[in-house]
Amino acid sequence: MRRKLVAGNWKMHGLRAQLPEVEAIASAAAANPSVDAALCLPFTLIHPAAQVAGSLPIGAQDLHEADKGAHTGCISAPMLVEEGATLTIVGHSERRGDQHETSHDAYMKAAAAHRHGLKVILCCGELEAERAAGRAERIVQSQIEKSLPDDADPSWLTIAYEPRWAIGTGKTPTADEIASMHAIIRAKLRMMIGDDKADGIQILYGGSVTGANAAQILALDNVDGALVGGASLTAEKFVPIIEAAASVS
Numbered sequence: 001m002r003r004k005l006v007a008g009n010w011k012m013h014g015l016r017a018q019l020p021e022v023e024a025i026a027s028a029a030a031a032n033p034s035v036d037a038a039l040c041l042p043f044t045l046i047h048p049a050a051q052v053a054g055s056l057p058i059g060a061q062d063l064h065e066a067d068k069g070a071h072t073g074c075i076s077a078p079m080l081v082e083e084g085a086t087l088t089i090v091g092h093s094e095r096r097g098d099q100h101e102t103s104h105d106a107y108m109k110a111a112a113a114h115r116h117g118l119k120v121i122l123c124c125g126e127l128e129a130e131r132a133a134g135r136a137e138r139i140v141q142s143q144i145e146k147s148l149p150d151d152a153d154p155s156w157l158t159i160a161y162e163p164r165w166a167i168g169t170g171k172t173p174t175a176d177e178i179a180s181m182h183a184i185i186r187a188k189l190r191m192m193i194g195d196d197k198a199d200g201i202q203i204l205y206g207g208s209v210t211g212a213n214a215a216q217i218l219a220l221d222n223v224d225g226a227l228v229g230g231a232s233l234t235a236e237k238f239v240p241i242i243e244a245a246a247s248v249s
C-alpha cells in the first residue's frame, strides 16, 4: 500500500518572516503520521527552515546537474545537502517554460540529486494546447521516457503529474482525466522498470489543489498525493490538504 505524500512547493515565495508557517505545518504533519508531508522552499529558506521543521522534510525546487563548477547563479546537490535539504523537485513546468529545461535536463538533475542522497520529485505534464490537440498522453509518456532516471526506485523517486494549464489557474482536470493520466504513467513505469518497482512509486497530482478539492482528488486510483503551490504557503491553507490525505489513507 503506497502512503500518501503531500508536498508543498513555495516557488519564489517566502522570507524568514514566514518561518512560523513552516513550524505550524511541521506540527500538523507530525500530528498526521499516516501521511507523508514535505516542503520545497526557495534556496534561501532551506537552512533556516530545516532548523525549525523537526521531522518535516525540507527540500529544494531545482539544482544543477554538476556537483560544482563555473555555473554562475546555480546550486548543486552537495550544497543543498549541506543546508539540510533531503529532497528536491526536478523538471517543474515553470522551469521547462521559464528556463527552457528539457526532459533530458530533468534526467541529469535527478541523477545528480540521487548521487548525493536527495529524494526526487520528478514532474511531468502537458500544456493546454497539447491537451486540446489530443496529445496529452503522448507528451507525458515521452517526458517519462526521457527523464526517468537510471535506478529509478520508490525509495527515492516520486513522480508528479502537473498539467501546465491547471497550475495557479483554479482549473483542474476532471476526476476521470486525472485517474486516466495517472494510470498511463503507472503503465509506463511498469514497462520501463518492472511491476514491483513501478507499483511502489508514488504518483502525485499537482495543479490548483486546495483544501476544498483535495479529498476528492486524493481518493482517485493511482493518486498517491499532491504537489501543492499556492495553497502550501500558509498552514491555514495547507494543513486541510494534509488532513484530507489522512482522511483517505
Ligand SMILES: O=C(CO)COP(=O)(O)O
Pocket (backbone or CB within 6 Å): 009, 092, 162, 166, 167, 168, 169, 170, 206, 207, 208, 209, 227, 228, 229, 230, 231
Ligand atoms: O505547480 C504547482 C506545484 O508544483 C501547483 O501550483 P498551484 O497549486 O498553485 O496550482
